[in-house]
Amino acid sequence: MGRRWSAERRRDPYHRAAMRQGLRSRAAFKLLELIERHQLIRTGDRVLDLGASPGGWSVIALQATGPQGIVVAVDVRAFEETDGVRFVHGRVGDPRLLVRLGKEPFDVVLSDMSPSLSGAYSTDHARSVELVREGFALARRVLRPGGTFVAKVFQGDLIPSLREELSPAFGRLFATKPRASREASSEQYLIGVGFRGGLLGPGPPRSLPNTTPPGEAGRPDPPPRIDVASARRP
Numbered sequence: 001m002g003r004r005w006s007a008e009r010r011r012d013p014y015h016r017a018a019m020r021q022g023l024r025s026r027a028a029f030k031l032l033e034l035i036e037r038h039q040l041i042r043t044g045d046r047v048l049d050l051g052a053s054p055g056g057w058s059v060i061a062l063q064a065t066g067p068q069g070i071v072v073a074v075d076v077r078a079f080e081e082t083d084g085v086r087f088v089h090g091r092v093g094d095p096r097l098l099v100r101l102g103k104e105p106f107d108v109v110l111s112d113m114s115p116s117l118s119g120a121y122s123t124d125h126a127r128s129v130e131l132v133r134e135g136f137a138l139a140r141r142v143l144r145p146g147g148t149f150v151a152k153v154f155q156g157d158l159i160p161s162l163r164e165e166l167s168p169a170f171g172r173l174f175a176t177k178p179r180a181s182r183e184a185s186s187e188q189y190l191i192g193v194g195f196r197g198g199l200l201g202p203g204p205p206r207s208l209p210n211t212t213p214p215g216e217a218g219r220p221d222p223p224p225r226i227d228v229a230s231a232r233r234p
């Protein structure tokens with residue numbers, strides 16, 4: 001990253017607010033905004049966070065679910081442990097991942113996955129669309145009927161066909177760009193609500209491994225609360 005990038009980053013109010021509030025990434029503000037605007041996550045929800053590293057979204061998702069909820073984070077990159085978040089080191093698209101997520105369905109599947117950027121717009125757009133497809137292929141196996149799917153995608157000419165593929169699976173599918181997204185970024189988020197049902201196998205739901213409640217409260221202490229008011233106005 002060049003000197004100009006570093007200077008821009010230092011000036012970026014979201015980056016500065018993230019540093020001030022001890023958030024793992026400025027991306028955390030995007031999820032905060034999406035949750036506030038669209039009530040994506042409710043208390044007690046089970047959330048699957050795809051492309052979760054370094055963990056900004058997972059921490060916010062955990063805040064939103066509260067101690068009764070569960071957050072499972074997946075990434076190919078290592079993830080610093082956080083109380084209450086279960087990390088699964090793996091690649092979305094790898095068929096071996098599914099079994100590691102257990103059998104109990106999720107209420108919400110988030111994907112903030114980004115491809116490694118080539119710098120060629122159409123290539124990066126196509127890769128980003130492919131990541132949404134892979135995230136969706138997994139989501140339709142693990143999402144409960146009525147659940148919510150959120151996925152980042154870079155805008156481009158493949159979006160209409162992507163939306164056509166996803167649309168029938170949801171009561172409503174729409175696109176939004178949070179204010180916290182950099183203006184220069186082509187990213188937007190597709191949100192599918194009211195999942196129409198998936199491919200979950202028969203049999204009773206089973207708890208995820210390693211998420212067994214450690215005590216009466218059912219979960220370790222949640223991380224300290226984030227200053228949401230100042231998060232809105234970094």
Ligand SMILES: C[S@@+](CC[C@H](N)C(=O)[O-])C[C@H]1O[C@@H](n2cnc3c(N)ncnc32)[C@H](O)[C@@H]1O
Pocket residue numbers: 024025027028050051052053054055056057058074075076077090091092093112113114115131
């Ligand atoms: C923009 S970062 C996510 C930031 C995160 N939401 C946060 O708030 O900290 C994108 C992540 O997607 C991950 N990623 C890309 N392709 C992936 C894949 N196929 N499976 C799992 N993770 C993937 C990358 O390793 C990277 O950590």
